[in-house]
Amino acid sequence: MPTAENGPLIVVSSRDAGFSLTHRHILAAAGYSTDLSLGAEDFASITVGRSVEAVLLDAADAGVAGFCQGLKQDTSTRSAAIIALLRAKAAVALPALIRAGADDVFVCPVEPQRYLDALKHHLSALDDTRARTGLLHAGGLAVDPQSHRATWRGEQFHLGLLEFRLLGTLIGGAHKVHTRRELIEQAWPRGIFVDPRTVNVHVARLRKALITTTGYDWIRTVRGVGYGLAPLAPGFDHPSDYHPLTDLRLEA
Numbered sequence: 385m386p387t388a389e390n391g392p393l394i395v396v397s398s399r400d401a402g403f404s405l406t407h408r409h410i411l412a413a414a415g416y417s418t419d420l421s422l423g424a425e426d427f428a429s430i431t432v433g434r435s436v437e438a439v440l441l442d443a444a445d446a447g448v449a450g451f452c453q454g455l456k457q458d459t460s461t462r463s464a465a466i467i468a469l470l471r472a473k474a475a476v477a478l479p480a481l482i483r484a485g486a487d488d489v490f491v492c493p494v495e496p497q498r499y500l501d502a503l504k505h506h507l508s509a510l511d512d513t514r515a516r517t518g519l520l521h522a523g524g525l526a527v528d529p530q531s532h533r534a535t536w537r538g539e540q541f542h543l544g545l546l547e548f549r550l551l552g553t554l555i556g557g558a559h560k561v562h563t564r565r566e567l568i569e570q571a572w573p574r575g576i577f578v579d580p581r582t583v584n585v586h587v588a589r590l591r592k593a594l595i596t597t598t599g600y601d602w603i604r605t606v607r608g609v610g611y612g613l614a615p616l617a618p619g620f621d622h623p624s625d626y627h628p629l630t631d632l633r634l635e636a
Contacts, residue, residue: 392507393434393619397421397451398442407440407469410496416503417619424451431460435523435621437510438465438503441486445471449480456485459538465506467499520555522613523621525594525602527552537621541597546571547590554603554613561604561612587611601625 394416398404408418419434421427439455441448452468455461468486470478481489488502520527524537529552534543543551549571553562562570564580571586572578587603594602600622604612614623 392437393417393419393431394438394440394503395419395421395427395431395436396440396442397423397427398444399423400442400444403442403469407496410500411440414500419619424454427451427455434619436461436464437507438467440499440503441466441468443468443470443474443477443481443489445474446477446480448474449477449484452481452486453484462538463510465503465510467502467506469494469499520552522555522558522602523616523623525551525555525598525622527555536597541593543593544586544589546586547593550586550590551594554611558613561606561609563610567610598622599626 394411396404396408396411396418398407398420399422404420408420411418419430421430421439439461441452448468452466455464455466465487466485468481468489470481470489470491472492475491478489478491487506488499490499490502518528518530520529526535527533527548528535532548533540534548534551535541550567553567553570564583567583567587568578568580591601591603594600600614602614602623604614606612614625616622617624
């Protein structure tokens with residue numbers, strides 16, 4: 385089966401081996417990273433620590449509407465697009481799936497390109513919403529400059545003003561290394577002198593706050609240059625560098 389480890393994560397939820405193999409193959413060929421869930425009982429354990437962009441749901445019976453509703457009520461999957469492929473024998477479940485929050489429902493058999501187009505549309509709309517609201521995202525970490533809120537997997541956590549601005553700068557320029565001078569220009573009020581070593585202190589505070597909240601080190605130090613955001617682990621919503629919460633002996 386083709387793989388696309390760095391593409392958006394789409395979870396295929398089905399107990400039918402033929403269904404899951406076929407549709408995971410189609411999704412991987414289209415550039416998506418995929419995983420398999422058998423339903424509500426294992427979905428949380430499979431997706432913990434991972435940013436799920438969409439769910440392809442095998443709607444084989446009317447009971448799947450309850451699972452769909454649960455996904456839309458869970459803060460970790462609320463924004464994920466749910467595409468349901470409804471088996472003909474379960475067609476009576478169509479109204480229940482729509483009420484439960486399914487974003488699109490297709491009655492099988494269905495041409496794969498139809499649900500791929502729907503998936504592309506929903507993911508594009510999600511990106512547009514994030515851009516329009518000014519939210520800055522890096523995996524499960526987000527900052528909202530307008531409301532001054534920092535969240536981890538939807539839960540708010542506290543940061544000081546300078547640490548919040550530093551985090552926004554790092555996420556906003558996630559693919560570059562920022563010099564200390566650049567960070568001063570973005571995070572500190574204009575017209576005051578800031579010793580570059582002061583940046584080290586506040587970056588260390590930010591690093592500690594992020595590790596305490598998430599368990600992962602989000603900040604990459606490039607000696608002699610500055611700081612950048614650590615890359616996400618493929619298919620996950622966090623970096624790969626895990627730190628036990630008991631070990632917070634950190635240096636900027």
